[in-house]
Amino acid sequence: MNDKFENKGEELKGRAKEAVGNATDNEQWQAEGKSEQAKGSLKQAGEKIKDAVKGVTNKD
Helix, strand or coil: CHHHHHHHHHHHHHHHHHHHHHHHCCHHHHHHHHHHHHHHHHHHHHHHHHHHHHHHHCCC
16 A cells, blocks of 8 residues: 555656746756656556456455
């Protein structure tokens, strides 16, 4: 469960960083923010797949 919160936090941190980059016209922060969002989203998708597999394998 901890990983899910960390992954969502990474995504939200990326959104914030991108927003600051947009507000300040800082292209580096915009790119870093988008990258962090993508990593967080990808990790969340991985967690969902793991949960789905657990659900299928735990059924008797």
